Amino acid sequence: MIEHLDSALVDWSRAQFALTAMYHWLFVPLTLGITFIIAFMETLYFKTGDPEWKKASKFWMTLFGINFAIGVATGIILEFEFGTNWSNYSWFVGDIFGAPLAIEGIMAFFMESTFIAIMFFGWNKVSKKFHLISTWLVAIGSNLYALWILVANGWMQDPIGMHFNPDTARNEMLNFWDVLFSPIAINKFLHTITSSYVLASLFVIGVSAWFLLKGREQLLAKRSIIIAAIFGLLSSLFLVYTGDGSAYQVTQKQPMKLAAMEGLYQGTKGAGLIMIGMPTPGKEYDDNKDDYVFKFEIPKLLSFLGYGDTEAFVPGVKDLMEGGFEYTDENGEKHIALSAQEKIEKGKLAISALAAYKDAKELKDEEQQTISLKIFKENFQYFGYGFLNDPKSIIPNVPLTFYSFHMMVGLGFYFILLFVVLLILLFQGKLIEKKWLLRLAIFTIPLAYIASMSGWIVAEVGRQPWVIQDLLPTVAAVSQIDASAVQITFWLFLAIFTALLIAELKIMIKQIKIGPKEGGH
Amino acid sequence: MTVGKRLWAIILIKLFIMFVILKLFFFKNFLNDKFENEEDKADYVIEQLTKPKNINND
Numbered sequence A: 001m002i003e004h005l006d007s008a009l010v011d012w013s014r015a016q017f018a019l020t021a022m023y024h025w026l027f028v029p030l031t032l033g034i035t036f037i038i039a040f041m042e043t044l045y046f047k048t049g050d051p052e053w054k055k056a057s058k059f060w061m062t063l064f065g066i067n068f069a070i071g072v073a074t075g076i077i078l079e080f081e082f083g084t085n086w087s088n089y090s091w092f093v094g095d096i097f098g099a100p101l102a103i104e105g106i107m108a109f110f111m112e113s114t115f116i117a118i119m120f121f122g123w124n125k126v127s128k129k130f131h132l133i134s135t136w137l138v139a140i141g142s143n144l145y146a147l148w149i150l151v152a153n154g155w156m157q158d159p160i161g162m163h164f165n166p167d168t169a170r171n172e173m174l175n176f177w178d179v180l181f182s183p184i185a186i187n188k189f190l191h192t193i194t195s196s197y198v199l200a201s202l203f204v205i206g207v208s209a210w211f212l213l214k215g216r217e218q219l220l221a222k223r224s225i226i227i228a229a230i231f232g233l234l235s236s237l238f239l240v241y242t243g244d245g246s247a248y249q250v251t252q253k254q255p256m257k258l259a260a261m262e263g264l265y266q267g268t269k270g271a272g273l274i275m276i277g278m279p280t281p282g283k284e285y286d287d288n289k290d291d292y293v294f295k296f297e298i299p300k301l302l303s304f305l306g307y308g309d310t311e312a313f314v315p316g317v318k319d320l321m322e323g324g325f326e327y328t329d330e331n332g333e334k335h336i337a338l339s340a341q342e343k344i345e346k347g348k349l350a351i352s353a354l355a356a357y358k359d360a361k362e363l364k365d366e367e368q369q370t371i372s373l374k375i376f377k378e379n380f381q382y383f384g385y386g387f388l389n390d391p392k393s394i395i396p397n398v399p400l401t402f403y404s405f406h407m408m409v410g411l412g413f414y415f416i417l418l419f420v421v422l423l424i425l426l427f428q429g430k431l432i433e434k435k436w437l438l439r440l441a442i443f444t445i446p447l448a449y450i451a452s453m454s455g456w457i458v459a460e461v462g463r464q465p466w467v468i469q470d471l472l473p474t475v476a477a478v479s480q481i482d483a484s485a486v487q488i489t490f491w492l493f494l495a496i497f498t499a500l501l502i503a504e505l506k507i508m509i510k511q512i513k514i515g516p517k518e519g520g521h
Numbered sequence B: 001m002t003v004g005k006r007l008w009a010i011i012l013i014k015l016f017i018m019f020v021i022l023k024l025f026f027f028k029n030f031l032n033d034k035f036e037n038e039e040d041k042a043d044y045v046i047e048q049l050t051k052p053k054n055i056n057n058d
Helices: A007-048 A051-071 A076-085 A087-093 A095-121 A128-157 A176-180 A183-214 A218-253 A255-262 A301-307 A317-322 A340-362 A366-387 A398-427 A435-461 A483-514 B003-026 B030-034 B038-050
Strands: A003-006 A162-165 A170-173 A273-279 A292-298 A326-328 A334-336 A466-468 B053-056
Touching (some): A007 A051, A007 A076, A007 A183, A051 A095, A051 A218, A051 B003, A076 B003, A087 A095, A087 A170, A087 B030, A087 B038, A095 A128, A095 A170, A128 A466, A183 A218, A183 A398, A183 A435, A218 A301, A218 A398, A255 A398, A273 A398, A317 A340, A340 A366, A340 B038, A483 B003
Parallel strands (some): A003 B053
Antiparallel strands (some): A326 A334
């Protein structure tokens, strides 16, 4: 008998997860980056004994404290959702997800929490050296905290180091180090934390620019801009490097995401990288419309970034749907790509074989178990495709992925330019005269958040329909619960998180207006 | 109210809402709530994964 799955349930569950993840991410990147900026400043205070550095450290620590207090534990909601809304997924991932999250909780959370207490309340109670070490450990701890969740996310983009147990329907970890050091996970971690350093740098610069515009706290503001602009510039350059690494990994593991990021429907040899462009609205993979209304591209760069060869073939959405092109796998072996329909058929074979294996096990029919298991293992890599009925459902939202990717990259290069200009003018002693630039620096704070969010949209929307790449689509991951229950909690979360955001902004702005003198602890 | 006290109040209210209201009343663990042992959970998920479904867009 064929069951019916309410599409509203899937849509509301996705919307709720996206809402909570994005609100959670409003708080996280500032924490990851500003803790290092505070640590740099406190190190300078420790080395020089200059009280102005202590004042700066304490001021930024206050703003960090506001962000941390309001943001802390907002990520727990996501774990609630795993258990309630995404029970098939939670079961299916098994200890692959559980192990990194447990380490995250035990190691990083406790390390971070312990030393945060010393960092905030330990001034004049512990030695300067011990306080400085605590501040550094808060910075390192909060970044380690991010490592584990990003390792788990990296595994979902490229599931390796595990074995699927057909008796329990769970993935079991075979090699922890394969999961931890998966190239996708490493790139994701480095790219995410460095983007957070850039965001925090822009936050510090924006707030400092406001002080300069108001003619207040000029020494603190200038010093803060120097630290943040150098940190932001170095992070941005590393971000370009890790971005290149991420693009390479996406090319190898998630070619459909790459095609969506570039709006590339018709694959080509020597593909260019789109700098500015507009994908044709309403474009379908199998129509004859041009891919773009207009485009400005750097010739052959996409082929080079993805394959290290300017003449390499980059498959587009149409090629990935229809298959038939030659590609080389990670072991250097050449294959002919399957079409989406062929993958769906193989996926359905894997699902039927799993069902047959379960039945044979109940009947204690060992021969049938062996046959079913063989078919299952041969087709397991396409398991997730078996849940899809329409081949088109393997295509993500191309315009959203394309624009998010190009917005992220465009803003990233704008930030580099801003850091360089700020540093030059600051060292020339002309920054205070450039009121327009100071206003631009304030205006850039929300742009940093938009760039950061865009990155997550590329990563998560671009990999749809997969929750776990090729193995589990979103539609198969949800729990059979009432869509209206998910809808209620969606609005509840929207209200709670919006209240938290308003509280953050109000308290933060008030504290910035009070300034560093009264802002200590 | 100082900023520190206000933040502590926000943290406590938030944790109360999350762990007492949301977790207890809205976010029960679906599988733990329905089944008592791991085997039953596995059987249920295998059944969910192997039973074909049509998306109902109504």
